Amino acid sequence: MKPINCILFALALTVISCNCKDSKVTDAENLIEQLKEESESVGWTANVSVNNQIVFSQGFGLGNYEQQVPVYPDKTKFRIGSISKSLTAAALGILIENGKIDLDAPVQKYAPYFPQKEYELTTRQVAGHIAGIRHYMNNEFLSSEFYPTVNDGLEIFMNDSLLFEPGTAYSYSSYGFNLLSAAIEGASGEEFLTYMKEKVFNPLGMNETTAERMDSLIIYRAGYYDMSERKVINAPYVDNSYKWAGGGFISTSEDLVKFGNAMLNNTLFSEETKLQLITPQKLKNGKVTEYGMGFFSGADDYGRYYYGHGGGSVGGCGNLIIYPE
Numbered sequence: 001m002k003p004i005n006c007i008l009f010a011l012a013l014t015v016i017s018c019n020c021k022d023s024k025v026t027d028a029e030n031l032i033e034q035l036k037e038e039s040e041s042v043g044w045t046a047n048v049s050v051n052n053q054i055v056f057s058q059g060f061g062l063g064n065y066e067q068q069v070p071v072y073p074d075k076t077k078f079r080i081g082s083i084s085k086s087l088t089a090a091a092l093g094i095l096i097e098n099g100k101i102d103l104d105a106p107v108q109k110y111a112p113y114f115p116q117k118e119y120e121l122t123t124r125q126v127a128g129h130i131a132g133i134r135h136y137m138n139n140e141f142l143s144s145e146f147y148p149t150v151n152d153g154l155e156i157f158m159n160d161s162l163l164f165e166p167g168t169a170y171s172y173s174s175y176g177f178n179l180l181s182a183a184i185e186g187a188s189g190e191e192f193l194t195y196m197k198e199k200v201f202n203p204l205g206m207n208e209t210t211a212e213r214m215d216s217l218i219i220y221r222a223g224y225y226d227m228s229e230r231k232v233i234n235a236p237y238v239d240n241s242y243k244w245a246g247g248g249f250i251s252t253s254e255d256l257v258k259f260g261n262a263m264l265n266n267t268l269f270s271e272e273t274k275l276q277l278i279t280p281q282k283l284k285n286g287k288v289t290e291y292g293m294g295f296f297s298g299a300d301d302y303g304r305y306y307y308g309h310g311g312g313s314v315g316g317c318g319n320l321i322i323y324p325e
Contacts, residue, residue: 025056032060042225042232043071045078047253052261057254064223065232075220077208077250079240081311083320085177087209087259088245089277089294090200090268091184091192092127096276097269101187103276107131107179110186113151114158114179121166123183126176127293128281130169132162133176140242142314146214147241150185150192153178156242170289177246177294184245193244204258204267209251214239221250224315235315247313260308260322278307 025048032046043061047054059071095101101110103124108114110123117132125131134157147153157175164171181192188195193211201209210218214237224235240248262268278295280288290296297307308320 025050028056032058040227043076043222045071045073045076045253047073047257049257049261052265054254054257062223063220065225066223071222072220072252074252074254075208077210077218077221077252078318079212079222079224079311079313079316080249080251080256080318080320081247081313081316082174083251083256083309083311083318084243084245084247084249085174085294085311086309086320087196087200087249087294088177088180088184089127089292090259090263091188091196092123092180092293093269093273093277094199095184095187097273101183103127107183110184111154111179111182112186114154114182117162119162119165121162123180124281124293125166126179126183128170128289128291129172129176130281130283130289131166131173131176131179132164132169132171133157133173133179134160134163135171135173135175142236142238143242144237144239145242146239150178150182150244153242153244154182167284169283170291172291174243174246178243181245200268204262206251206255206258209249209255211244211248212240212250214241218250222316226315238314240313247311250316253318256318256320260320263307263322264324 028048041061042065043059043063045059046056048056057073059073059076061071063069063071063076096103101123104122106120107123107126108116121131126133140156184195185192212218225232226235227233263274266274276293278292278297280290280292280297282288290298295307296309300306304323305325306321306323308322310319311317
């Protein structure tokens with residue numbers, strides 16, 4: 001999953017597990033106390049769920065440093081960065097389940113605004129970071145411009161050449177998920193953010209999860225901070241509307257627990273569809289990547305199988321870790 005090491009920022013950490021003993025919860029508490037001492041985070045939250053029940057839920061530090069507002073695990077909304085990709089993948093899974101998208105058709109079938117390239121690329125390749133679409137360049141990660149639509153966000157990179165022939169290499173690309181969101185719009189016939197709300201967030205009761213709009217008042221939104229010479233300062237102003245699907249959502253750790261349990265319970269789609277999302281893809285040379293479509297998967301340092309995603313953005317980061325066993 002390439003877990004993100006998060007320091008200097010507000011942090012959301014969510015761990016989902018199907019089978020866990022009380023001693024493991026104690027271990028988690030001890031780990032959190034250790035991380036509190038080692039990190040320079042202003043505030044963070046952690047949740048552990050076992051067999052669909054939250055067994056640990058706690059906020060630490062401050063959600064807003066200037067106003068001295070504490071962190072609430074059920075209310076404080078953090079930037080979750082690339083965990084957004086897993087949420088977007090769930091929307092893709094619903095389309096797969098309903099037979100509304102052909103993963104191996106050219107992506108332009110569903111996203112005609114994206115220009116033809118020297119090679120054909122498919123939705124499956126785009127969702128698995130093997131389509132050759134580039135990642136951020138220069139200061140794009142710090143973009144402060146508002147992009148009203150998914151197609152507006154495509155304009156950042158859509159005229160650039162592919163990095164390689166699709167299917168021949170793996171290269172992580174948040175911009176690939178911009179294109180994936182355009183394909184979701186085309187296949188569903190709905191605007192991307194509306195589809196996410198109606199088909200993913202509302203059915204799962206993820207009432208605190210939303211696309212972050214910088215011109216809107218969002219209750220219990222965490223502040224965004226950095227450190228300078230051991231002092232807390234405001235993080236740079238950014239507007240993540242250019243990458244809703246790949247890194248533009250904000251959420252609470254308890255909402256992410258709901259999402260993790262929905263993945264375990266196949267709430268939104270079947271086990272067969274889930275396996276398509278979480279199973280690592282294979283390149284044309286037979287090499288297997290660590291990424292399916294919106295999910296990393298593999299074994300952790302202790303040999304335990306997991307799937308999930310890490311996420312880092314300006315002023316916030318976190319991990320969603322799902323252990324099926």
